[in-house]
Amino acid sequence: KxxxxxxxxxxxxxxxxxxxxxxxxxxxxxxxxxxxxxxxxxxxxxxxxxxxxxxxxxxxxxxxxxxxxxxxxxxxxxxxxxxxxxxxxxxxxxxxxxxxxxxxxxxxxxxxxxxxxxxxxxxxxxxxxxxxxxxxxxxxxxxxxxxxxxxxxxxxxxxxxxxxxxxxxxxxxxxxxxxxxxxxxxxxxxxxxxxxxxxxxxxxxxxxxxxxxxxxxxxxxxxxxxxxxxxxxxxxxxxxxxxxxxxxxxxxxxxxxxxxxxxxxxxxxDIGSWDAIWEIADKQENGNAVEGQGIFIDSEGCLIHSSSILTTVVGAKDLVVVATKDAVLVTPKDRVQSVKGLVEALKSSD
Ligand code: GDD
Ligand code: MG
Missing domain, CATH: 3.90.550.10 (Spore Coat Polysaccharide Biosynthesis Protein SpsA; Chain A)
Structure with a gap:
């Protein structure tokens, strides 16, 4: 075996x-x-x-x-x-x-x-x-x-x-x-x-x-x-x-x-970044994806990832919104690679 x-x-x-x-x-x-x-x-x-x-x-x-x-x-x-x-x-x-x-x-x-x-x-x-x-x-x-x-x-x-x-x-x-x-x-x-x-x-x-x-x-x-x-x-x-x-x-x-x-x-x-999560997630019509609690109106190609609070997006295109109990991230899908730099900046400002 x-x-x-x-x-x-x-x-x-x-x-x-x-x-x-x-x-x-x-x-x-x-x-x-x-x-x-x-x-x-x-x-x-x-x-x-x-x-x-x-x-x-x-x-x-x-x-x-x-x-x-x-x-x-x-x-x-x-x-x-x-x-x-x-x-x-x-x-x-x-x-x-x-x-x-x-x-x-x-x-x-x-x-x-x-x-x-x-x-x-x-x-x-x-x-x-x-x-x-x-x-x-x-x-x-x-x-x-x-x-x-x-x-x-x-x-x-x-x-x-x-x-x-x-x-x-x-x-x-x-x-x-x-x-x-x-x-x-x-x-x-x-x-x-x-x-x-x-x-x-x-x-x-x-x-x-x-x-x-x-x-x-x-x-x-x-x-x-x-x-x-x-x-x-x-x-x-x-x-x-x-x-x-x-x-x-x-x-x-x-x-x-x-x-x-x-x-x-x-x-x-390898879901390394939020765009990869969007790619692999099940899509609604207009290519929106929700993991957790989320609602879209007039939007396309977006991702909501929200485990604890209802998150809503209106009139957006290719947007990523990630909400947790103590922090929220909003970024265009083609900028998700910059999150790594954001985390480094947050660490050095502690
Ligand atoms: N136990 C343990 N300890 N696991 C670790 C450590 C460690 O110190 N460092 C990394 N890992 C685990 C990660 O959790 C992941 O499951 C795996 O080892 C690979 O490490 P990554 O750090 O994620 O590597 P990568 O993504 O840069 O590159 C690897 O994966 C790519 C595909 O996703 C390489 O194998 C690439 O060749 C490959 O294409
Ligand atoms: Mg890896």
Missing amino acids: IIPVLLAGGAGSRLWPVSRDQLPKQFQPLVGNLSTYQQTLQRVNDEALYGEPLVITNEDFRFFARRQAEEIDLTATVVLEPARRDSAAAMAAAAVLAERREPGSLVLALAADHVVLDNDKFSEAVKLGASAAEQGNIVVFGLTPTEPRTSYGYINPGPSIDGNEDLCVVEAFVEKPDEETAISYVEKGYLWNSGNFLFRSDVMIAELKAYVPEILEAVTRSVDEHETDLGFVRLHKESFEASPKNSIDYAVIENTKRMAVVRGHFRWS
């Missing part, structure tokens, strides 16, 4: 005011009633394919991680990071813990902050990648790009494996290229990296050892010296803090020579 590992320790400042440092987007109901963390747990709730999930998150989020799993009647082992060291350290912890559970385990590392609309197609992609992962490849899941986004990794697919068009060798992986490069990659038929990875635990450990040995060493020590407290696995603080900060994409995926890609056919969004 595959061990699912949810990486649930990231931030998500472009979704302010809903996403906050103390309660980041993966634990918030952004689209529908469940958080993407809960949706991800449900995605891998299939005993035929998966074992019990591991959740790797920051210690600050431990009660959200546990309570939100309980709310949907699912169980997971929650592993706590005592500091933010980005996704390479989290992946190292996942690989080492999975290897201890069973040497050579198949691990599916999942981003906990994405929306996938077709879980059955996602499972098909995982099944298709499993043999390539068994054979020692790190398997990524590629999606056909719709535009040259610079916030994604790009995959250059090579020849197909075993005559299956949806399973290919990877010729190159480039994380977050500049815009000009991204444009040329889209033209050349590169794929977006969806941010999920399937691999054998011993293979990931070998690749971490080859490319970022300091991360592997620090994290292995923090696993060796972990403590269990109220059922949480607490990684050892000083050892974990000794790990350099890096993302798995830069640390390993750009460098590894043992990689395959499955072409995914699932609808996906």
